[in-house]
Amino acid sequence: MTTAVTRQEATSTGHRADLVAGACALLLVAAALVVGMLTGARLHGGERFPGASPSFGEYPVLGHLSPHVGPGTLLAVLVAAAVVAWGPALAERLRWRAVLAVAYLTSVAWILALALVDGWRPGVVHRLETREEYLHEVPGITDIPAMLREFAARIPAGQPDSWTTHVSGHPPGATLTFVWLDRIGLGGPTAAALFCVAVAGLVAVAVPATVAVLGRVDQARAAIPFGCLLPGAVWLGVSADAMFAGVAAVGVLLFALGAARRRWWLCAAGGAVLGWSVFLSYGLVLMAPVALAVVLVTRCWRALAYAVPAALAVAGVFALAGFWWLDGYDLLVRRYHDGIASARPYWYWVWANLACLALAVGPAVAAGLRRTAPEFLVPRPSPVPALARGAALAVLAADLSGLSKAETERIWLPFAVWLAVAAATLPGGSRRWWLAAQAATALAVNHVLLTNW
Numbered sequence: 001m002t003t004a005v006t007r008q009e010a011t012s013t014g015h016r017a018d019l020v021a022g023a024c025a026l027l028l029v030a031a032a033l034v035v036g037m038l039t040g041a042r043l044h045g046g047e048r049f050p051g052a053s054p055s056f057g058e059y060p061v062l063g064h065l066s067p068h069v070g071p072g073t074l075l076a077v078l079v080a081a082a083v084v085a086w087g088p089a090l091a092e093r094l095r096w097r098a099v100l101a102v103a104y105l106t107s108v109a110w111i112l113a114l115a116l117v118d119g120w121r122p123g124v125v126h127r128l129e130t131r132e133e134y135l136h137e138v139p140g141i142t143d144i145p146a147m148l149r150e151f152a153a154r155i156p157a158g159q160p161d162s163w164t165t166h167v168s169g170h171p172p173g174a175t176l177t178f179v180w181l182d183r184i185g186l187g188g189p190t191a192a193a194l195f196c197v198a199v200a201g202l203v204a205v206a207v208p209a210t211v212a213v214l215g216r217v218d219q220a221r222a223a224i225p226f227g228c229l230l231p232g233a234v235w236l237g238v239s240a241d242a243m244f245a246g247v248a249a250v251g252v253l254l255f256a257l258g259a260a261r262r263r264w265w266l267c268a269a270g271g272a273v274l275g276w277s278v279f280l281s282y283g284l285v286l287m288a289p290v291a292l293a294v295v296l297v298t299r300c301w302r303a304l305a306y307a308v309p310a311a312l313a314v315a316g317v318f319a320l321a322g323f324w325w326l327d328g329y330d331l332l333v334r335r336y337h338d339g340i341a342s343a344r345p346y347w348y349w350v351w352a353n354l355a356c357l358a359l360a361v362g363p364a365v366a367a368g369l370r371r372t373a374p375e376f377l378v379p380r381p382s383p384v385p386a387l388a389r390g391a392a393l394a395v396l397a398a399d400l401s402g403l404s405k406a407e408t409e410r411i412w413l414p415f416a417v418w419l420a421v422a423a424a425t426l427p428g429g430s431r432r433w434w435l436a437a438q439a440a441t442a443l444a445v446n447h448v449l450l451t452n453w
Helices: 002-039 073-093 096-116 120-128 144-150 172-183 189-200 203-213 217-228 240-261 264-278 282-298 302-321 325-338 346-361 363-377 383-401 413-425 428-448
Strands: 063-065 449-451
Touching (some): 002 346, 002 363, 002 428, 073 217, 096 120, 096 189, 096 217, 096 428, 120 189, 144 172, 144 302, 172 189, 189 240, 203 217, 203 240, 203 413, 217 383, 217 413, 217 428, 240 264, 240 282, 240 302, 264 282, 264 302, 282 302, 282 325, 282 383, 282 413, 302 325, 346 383, 346 413, 363 413, 383 413
Antiparallel strands (some): 063 449
8 A cells, every 4th residue: 555655746746846846947948038028139130020129129039929820720729639638549540550650640730730820832832932941042043063163152241142041051952852853843832832732741640650670669659649749740730940950850760770770771761861851951960879779779789880871972972063161151150150140149049049949849748858868878778768869969050059049940840859759658647738838839839830940
């Protein structure tokens, strides 16, 4: 009897600690909002959305107070309600391949529903057709080899032929993706947006599948509903960073499959995909701690002997084509520090970035991280703490570098999806409540704020 009472007290204490962790994440968001508004730390050039309230400012996420509903409101509520009501049970009972298929379709539905809250054109089509986006440059790229040779030279701002903001801020792989889509007949903002959403949906498959491959199918199943209702879906639909997150997640999955099953060609395939991801976004070099988490769990160091050369081969192809990654990175850093970074104070963003991330991952992940954090110092943790630790290290490095000031609710999505696995450690009896909190977070953000990038 005493033992049962002790367990009940421990469970109650754990639930309270989870609630405190979730509340602290939301308080961090509130603190960043208040401090940003009081100090003006966020303002950079006075950019505003038409019709948005100027009193809210841009703290801490890139968005403005603009309460609204839209065509996607009812669909988003229905998807959220269905996942909360039936998601945990279906994740446990369906066959593995079936549950992954349902997870993918649910994730895509959730992403599109949230995007459609702003309407079809503003929420989906318009996201990638602004003059600062990749598609703006696509019509002018008629010679891909020439583009690669001159890519780095066009990164600095202030030149007649400078690349637009998003193109200059990323390696050429991101722009090439949209050029290739155009070449195969999928040009234009609608096809590009749907492509990004389709690739982003792979996150809901690749992340839990990686956990399962590493030996914890139970936690993989528990993580699936949380991956489907990730609040970061607000920014997955629609942005190129959604595509980056999907590609990187698939790379980690392939690498994990190879390391766990000693299939060296899969290790090489994973390395090649991760190598390609580094040419989508400079910051994805920080996926290395997540990949190393796979090695630590599997104890298969030999996997690196196949993955690393494959990743370097991708870099070699770009170098032979005329683009050296380090040159592009150096020029980007200079442009960043000379431009918008100078108006974004480090003292504020070094912690406000984490508030943006907290909003993207949701309170359930904060509670899950509280449970997994004690294993962060274990040399060989189980898969979920290992992957979450790798993502946390990536975020810490990105944050302290000073090269991530604001917009991290979107930019850090490739890392956020690996932090989200921590929610799988929440006790089964409380998971529906936490799923509801995740859904409420996303719905509140998308209906109260007009987000953009």
